[in-house]
Amino acid sequence: MIKVGIVGGTGYTGVELLRILAQHPEVKIVAITSRTEAGMPVAEMFPSLRGRVDLKFTTPDEAKLNECDVVFFATPHGVAMAQAKELLANNVKILDLAADFRLKDIKEFAKWYGMEHSCPEILAEAVYGLAEINRKDIKKARVVGLAGCYPTSVQLGLAPLLSPKSTGGKQLIDGNHIISDSKSGTSGAGRKAEIGTLLSEASDNFKAYGVKGHRHLPEIVQGLKAIAGHDQIGLTFVPHLTPMVRGIHSTLYVRLTDSGKDIDYQKLYENFYADEPFVDVMPAGSHPETRSVRGSNGIRIAIHRPSGGDTLVILVVEDNLVKGASGQGVQCMNLMFGLPETTGLTQIALSP
Numbered sequence: 001m002i003k004v005g006i007v008g009g010t011g012y013t014g015v016e017l018l019r020i021l022a023q024h025p026e027v028k029i030v031a032i033t034s035r036t037e038a039g040m041p042v043a044e045m046f047p048s049l050r051g052r053v054d055l056k057f058t059t060p061d062e063a064k065l066n067e068c069d070v071v072f073f074a075t076p077h078g079v080a081m082a083q084a085k086e087l088l089a090n091n092v093k094i095l096d097l098a099a100d101f102r103l104k105d106i107k108e109f110a111k112w113y114g115m116e117h118s119c120p121e122i123l124a125e126a127v128y129g130l131a132e133i134n135r136k137d138i139k140k141a142r143v144v145g146l147a148g149c150y151p152t153s154v155q156l157g158l159a160p161l162l163s164p165k166s167t168g169g170k171q172l173i174d175g176n177h178i179i180s181d182s183k184s185g186t187s188g189a190g191r192k193a194e195i196g197t198l199l200s201e202a203s204d205n206f207k208a209y210g211v212k213g214h215r216h217l218p219e220i221v222q223g224l225k226a227i228a229g230h231d232q233i234g235l236t237f238v239p240h241l242t243p244m245v246r247g248i249h250s251t252l253y254v255r256l257t258d259s260g261k262d263i264d265y266q267k268l269y270e271n272f273y274a275d276e277p278f279v280d281v282m283p284a285g286s287h288p289e290t291r292s293v294r295g296s297n298g299i300r301i302a303i304h305r306p307s308g309g310d311t312l313v314i315l316v317v318e319d320n321l322v323k324g325a326s327g328q329g330v331q332c333m334n335l336m337f338g339l340p341e342t343t344g345l346t347q348i349a350l351s352p
């Protein structure tokens with residue numbers, strides 16, 4: 001059994017980790033932390049876990065994290081990097097849901113996250129946690145910086161158009177002018193109190209935010225450059241808040257180049273993702289709904305070429321708390337411990 005610790009067990013991604021890991025056949029959860037609820041039985045706070053999780057929250061200091069095989073950080077940015085050195089010294093693997101180990105450039109990290117990176121040497125060895133792209137490296141990793149929620153949808157939506165594996169090295173699209181029009185449910189903002197996610201503010205309403213620059217922009221650009229193997233990437237990324245609890249819907253617009261005009265994109269995507277257990281390329285002409293992935297680790301993609309023109313439109317849906325966060329974490333954990341990648345992750349989406 002893999003001994004798992006979770007730092008930040010009371011937040012939205014923390015309780016989602018508990019939901020998934022409590023049903024994982026190879027995992028024993030041994031520590032769950034909360035600074036504010038220490039001493040409270042987990043199942044008292046989350047009755048959905050009654051009979052499934054028989055632990056109390058402990059403070060991060062009291063939790064015996066050094067005795068775990070792996071620790072998930074479901075915490076704000078900056079928490080994992082402060083504890084990474086000690087955990088690694090005790091042979092504990094790390095999966096961070098925050099951004100401490102995502103951006104490779106520490107100046108970019110400081111600019112977007114407003115703090116200096118405290119362990120650049122660990123950042124250098126950390127692997128970006130997007131299994132469909134980095135599977136080989138994740139298997140060997142001690143530290144994984146899990147991909148962000150929006151970045152997962154955008155990178156998996158565009159990878160078949162950029163990866164030399166499917167393009168044969170041809171530029172099928174104008175990489176300098178990619179548009180991502182992305183929408184998220186309110187759970188993306190976490191459980192902390194914020195005016196913008198109050199029922200009376202977010203319901204019956206729809207708005208863009210972060211148009212000037214969102215912290216996921218550099219992460220997505222870094223990832224797309226790595227997938228493409230070149231630096232000719234220019235992205236306009238506009239996130240929106242939608243009045244739903246879970247889900248991300250990204251609509252991606254790309255302009256085809258002359259060498260990209262005679263390609264069957266439906267086939268290109270189907271071939272690229274043929275062996276991926278969590279990526280569903282839907283039949284041509286589909287309009288995927290966020291509810292088709294709600295509560296599951298799936299991501300569904302549909303490709304459109306309106307009026308047979310030069311613009312390709314890619315529709316991507318995922319559950320921000322599962323494939324966009326905790327499910328992705330468990331998928332990477334399975335790889336790090338040599339388990340089949342789908343272990344504990346076979347939930348079907350909730351519908352309606």
Ligand SMILES: NC(=O)C1=CN([C@@H]2O[C@H](COP(=O)(O)OP(=O)(O)OC[C@H]3O[C@@H](n4cnc5c(N)ncnc54)[C@H](OP(=O)(O)O)[C@@H]3O)[C@@H](O)[C@H]2O)C=CC1
Pocket residue numbers: 007008009010011012013014033034035036037060073074075076077079097098099147148149187188189190191192320321324325
């Ligand atoms: N929500 C989402 O869709 C996604 C979130 N993420 C990332 O995952 C991380 C967690 O997000 P989410 O679950 O939404 O956040 P929440 O705000 O819902 O939860 C944060 C958790 O962290 C704990 N915490 C806060 N500060 C500290 C600290 N200094 N030390 C230890 N524990 C702390 C809190 O508990 P307590 O205060 O009691 O200790 C709480 O359990 C964030 O970095 C977020 O960016 C990634 C992908 C998607």
Ligand SMILES: CC(=O)N[C@@H](CCC(=O)OP(=O)(O)O)C(=O)O
Pocket residue numbers: 097098099147148149150184185186187188189190239241
């Ligand atoms: C709706 C909403 O507020 N979403 C969050 C992103 C979700 C998140 O937690 O970001 P990470 O994936 O980087 O951890 C935001 O825009 O800041």
